[in-house]
Amino acid sequence: MPLVGNPIRIAVAGGNYGGLGAVKSLYLNLLATNPDYDGTKQAPPNPNINITLIDRRDGFVHYLGMTRGISNPEYGRQLWIPYADMPWLQHPSIAIKKNIISRITPKHIEFADSNEKMEFDYLVLAMGLSRNAPIGVSASTEHEYLDSIHRYHTLIQDAKSIAIVGGGAVGTEMAADLKSDYPEKDIVLIHSRKLPVQGPFMDEFRHEVVNVLHKLGVKTIFGERVIDESAVKEDFSLANSKHSAILPELIDSVKRKATLITSSGSKVQADLVFKCLGAKNKSPLIDLPSSNEHVLFSSHGIRVNSCMQVDDPKYQHIFAVGDISNLAVAKYAGAAVRSGGTAGENIAKLINSKGAPVDLSQMKSRGGKNKGDKGENKIGPGATAGSAGYSHMKLELGEHYCVIQSDDGVVPPEVASSMSSPDIKLSKVKRNLAVGRYLPLER
Numbered sequence: 001m002p003l004v005g006n007p008i009r010i011a012v013a014g015g016n017y018g019g020l021g022a023v024k025s026l027y028l029n030l031l032a033t034n035p036d037y038d039g040t041k042q043a044p045p046n047p048n049i050n051i052t053l054i055d056r057r058d059g060f061v062h063y064l065g066m067t068r069g070i071s072n073p074e075y076g077r078q079l080w081i082p083y084a085d086m087p088w089l090q091h092p093s094i095a096i097k098k099n100i101i102s103r104i105t106p107k108h109i110e111f112a113d114s115n116e117k118m119e120f121d122y123l124v125l126a127m128g129l130s131r132n133a134p135i136g137v138s139a140s141t142e143h144e145y146l147d148s149i150h151r152y153h154t155l156i157q158d159a160k161s162i163a164i165v166g167g168g169a170v171g172t173e174m175a176a177d178l179k180s181d182y183p184e185k186d187i188v189l190i191h192s193r194k195l196p197v198q199g200p201f202m203d204e205f206r207h208e209v210v211n212v213l214h215k216l217g218v219k220t221i222f223g224e225r226v227i228d229e230s231a232v233k234e235d236f237s238l239a240n241s242k243h244s245a246i247l248p249e250l251i252d253s254v255k256r257k258a259t260l261i262t263s264s265g266s267k268v269q270a271d272l273v274f275k276c277l278g279a280k281n282k283s284p285l286i287d288l289p290s291s292n293e294h295v296l297f298s299s300h301g302i303r304v305n306s307c308m309q310v311d312d313p314k315y316q317h318i319f320a321v322g323d324i325s326n327l328a329v330a331k332y333a334g335a336a337v338r339s340g341g342t343a344g345e346n347i348a349k350l351i352n353s354k355g356a357p358v359d360l361s362q363m364k365s366r367g368g369k370n371k372g373d374k375g376e377n378k379i380g381p382g383a384t385a386g387s388a389g390y391s392h393m394k395l396e397l398g399e400h401y402c403v404i405q406s407d408d409g410v411v412p413p414e415v416a417s418s419m420s421s422p423d424i425k426l427s428k429v430k431r432n433l434a435v436g437r438y439l440p441l442e443r
């Protein structure tokens, strides 16, 4: 394909579920467009397209399995999938830039420890949310990641008692995974509310989560906050702490030899503590001044329209996908991938239309029985979390239990547990990270 003018520069900020979903869609819609492309080989070069995927890591991290991965290192080691293992990503029109993004403006991206300003014509924001390590994963290379899995495993093995602070979805899964893998250890889950897993879920669902935790032998302290603690901080991430103000995932939440005092005055002693508190949004990094009538940032993320464009006419060239967007109250990996796909498709449409009016694609809803938005309660501009209905949720509590809230209500326990997935969708994700049959990812 001959070069016609300057190549079009597309930046994708964040390379996990949403960002890779966007790059894959750009690949299919802008690069693999030759009629004989069949998904078994690299797409032909296209000097007119320049896609840069930016991430502080050198690979994809399968967060869905992270609590089990920390508890079970054999499984955990498989959760990092290097970008270098995705052959389609090695296309000459795709560059992978490993760096920490420190600021995003309407025209360029800035990086930590560098004066570079990377300009773009189109941008996909896919930087997700931040959680402290180990769940948020402080590692930036596969080597660091494997090291950290080994260290957490050693700490867990050495501890007789482990406290998990924070009973959201992540904290409950963490407590259940630890108790399933180490039934002989005392595992206590401390949560400030009366029931775990806040969010758009039914109380019946939450009660069933409590039943399963108790069945496993997890001790629960609910309706109490940790108001004081003394502990030895186990900070593996000190080398990175320079950038922890913009990336809370660089801060480790693990502590040893802890005495925790709860709001009722109870004293909890634990050899090891994991804090699984709420996720933080990335808006401090994003400097997009909004037009007067548009409020760009909501508590659920950057406001987007159904085409995944940032919801301000000034920013039709900027898309936000996955957890960083206000797509839904509850954040899901599948929605991140599909919203990335929609953004990629729409950027291709805008480029191919060369300025002529074009109908953009809307975010596709999940397939299934009722089609609809199954579980992904969209938040329209101006809506609040409370106005949305219940969301779909599947909590994997150890290898043998699962609690599910579906469109039809809470799935009966024995049916739900028969639906638990031992690899927590790892093989599905690996299949999805390939393009067509273009080389499997198994190593």
Ligand SMILES: Cc1cc2nc3c(=O)[nH]c(=O)nc-3n(C[C@H](O)[C@H](O)[C@H](O)COP(=O)(O)OP(=O)(O)OC[C@H]3O[C@@H](n4cnc5c(N)ncnc54)[C@H](O)[C@@H]3O)c2cc1C
Residues within 6 Å of the ligand: 013, 014, 015, 016, 017, 018, 019, 054, 055, 056, 057, 063, 064, 065, 066, 067, 099, 100, 101, 102, 126, 127, 128, 129, 131, 135, 170, 246, 247, 282, 285, 321, 322, 323, 324, 331, 332, 333, 334, 336, 394
């Ligand atoms: C323990 C756990 C269990 C979960 N279980 C489920 C589940 O069962 N089902 C489900 O659907 N969802 C689950 N989720 C939620 C799911 O993981 C998210 O919805 C999904 O990760 C969102 O994808 P994303 O691409 O928007 O963001 P992320 O996956 O968070 O990706 C963001 C990317 O941006 C990069 N990045 C961020 N900031 C910067 C920066 N400043 N500079 C450079 N790079 C940056 C990060 O390194 C990362 O690669 C779970 C999450 C966790 C933590």
